[in-house]
Amino acid sequence: MVAKNLNTLLIVDDEENILRAVTRLLLEEDDIQVLTANSGSEGLKILQAHPDVALILSDQRMPGMTGAEFLQQAKSVAPEAIRMVLTGYADINATMDAINKGGASCYITKPWDDGMLVQTLTEGIQRYRMTMENKRLSALVQQQNAELQEWNKGLKSRVMEQTMRIRQQMEELRLSGEIATRNWQNTILAFSSAIGLLDPMARSHSSNVSAVAEESARKLLLTSEEVETVRVAALLHDIGKIGMEPSIVGKNPELLSDVEQAEYTLHPVRGQAVVDVVEGLRSAGQLIRCHHENYDGTGFPDRLAGGDIPLGGRIIAVADYIDGVIARMGASFTIASVMEKVKKKAGSWFDPELLSTIQDVATGHYIVLGQQSLHEEQVDPEDLCPGMVLAREVTSGTGLLLLNKGATLDAAKIHSLKRYYRLDPPAQGVFVFVPAGQTGS
Incomplete structure (x- = not known):
């Protein structure tokens, strides 16, 4: 069921002037309904009656129940709501606690810029609405997927199903903007x-x-x-x-x-x-x-x-x-x-x-x-030929890296190797790949 209160915002703060100030700013925005509470316990009671609020803005430093504690409990009552924390500069550690435990998506510092505050809150509400719309679309996609079952026996069916799953993952990624890195990589691999x-x-x-x-x-x-x-x-x-x-x-x-x-x-x-x-x-x-x-x-x-x-x-x-x-x-x-x-x-x-x-x-x-069909062989620098591929990196006698493993030898590289083997000779020859049953000479 899609939530009805798509534009409802709950503000929790023990300071009445903060509640009035934020409410006054939001009254100028169309269709935004504001609920207020002056403590975490009162905020939880309001959430019980309005579990489909779009956004929760909570002060961090409140008597009785901190913002982090309130948001942690609010997450179980209104799991889809966007959660934000209002905090002073001195409360950064507590703010991180609100983000980690309470699932807050961001924090807003006091004093705030009115324009930035309104923009942040309205964008949060919009993100909630997009999430709800995504749920509706997902339900529609699931219904449509049932119609694709008749294609399961054919190649075209498997491609269509794969494409539908990918499109759904990509749409969820576009709407939420916060999907985990693991899911992002899995989507790309899919x-x-x-x-x-x-x-x-x-x-x-x-x-x-x-x-x-x-x-x-x-x-x-x-x-x-x-x-x-x-x-x-x-x-x-x-x-x-x-x-x-x-x-x-x-x-x-x-x-x-x-x-x-x-x-x-x-x-x-x-x-x-x-x-x-x-x-x-x-x-x-x-x-x-x-x-x-x-x-x-x-x-x-x-x-x-x-x-x-x-x-x-x-x-x-x-x-x-x-x-x-x-x-x-x-x-x-x-x-x-x-x-x-x-x-x-x-x-x-x-x-x-x-x-x-x-x-x-x-x-x-x-x-x-393709190493299973190749083996490495040690070759004297004088016997190197263009086109040979290094099986190991080549270093000089004093440890200077000359060429990386996998490098393909040409005339210039061979000339350079011969010169280094005369100036700073290693203890061994050059190791190259050759096909099994053949030699590098």
Whole structure:
């Protein structure tokens, strides 16, 4: 049952002048009903009669029952109500107690600014109304879910159910704004796994792209917030494919017909639209939209070029392409052969400035995934060859880090290693990965 008193506010304070002052401010607001109590015990009695109040504002320092104690008991009587505490600057520890035990969403200090006080209280009431509306919508969604049961035997049914659950989670997130971090991450993971219902071969694709893109962003010295945006966008970059024909989803994009290509090019925009309902995902949505833009401006959907493509989008584009090539090559792939394909598109599809960093990250990532078919071998620096991949980090004799594990050797790196082995020789050679049954020499 949806509460009737959607605009009712209860103020609890032992000072009558405080009650009158706050009540007078709120009388100027339309449709707000104000209830007052001069003690915690009186406030509980009022809540018993009005358990559906929208917001409770309680003073912290009151005789008999503190604000923290009152709010803790009020939570069991009116669990949906937004709770706030009114406090002086000297009561910060008690205020934290009210937040932790009483579930207060915020505190307002005395003396207050009238405009800020009214804004805070009206926004709290609006949040309560949105929560109640969300409950009504959730009940409606549950009713509609019953109509989807007849689809349970088909693939389309499973995708629709997954999408409905995701939309419900995302709507709850948008309305409440205070969902726990664990649920936030689970929602993102649910989004990223939805495409797997259409294309089982792609179930690990999002996680691989995200792992490579996130670590590449970190090595490229993006801020922690930017790295997190890249991680989330990479996990969700293909969410716009939900609803697309499975035959298109699982097909090499370079082999699509004109009709299929027209449908395929819509998924970046659809993906952005899906996540745009959540304010916290809008920056990730921008990267989702541009992950198929080409560096030379020939990509889609907006034909952005060069630096006009957000850096995170340029990173995800390379990581996405690498994992797609590996998936199509299957067990026959080698990182060197994949990166050769990537390098051929440098300057046309991909930003050439990023490739060295992403190559090192991707090499380390996919070697870890495929280590069961590789073994490491110690090689003398003089016997190193371009294309070899480091199985261990390389340090000089005095402990200076020369190269990280997973780095792919080229002529410049080999030359540098040989020089360090002459100047500051380690006690052992260089360890590289080689396929089982082969040697590095």
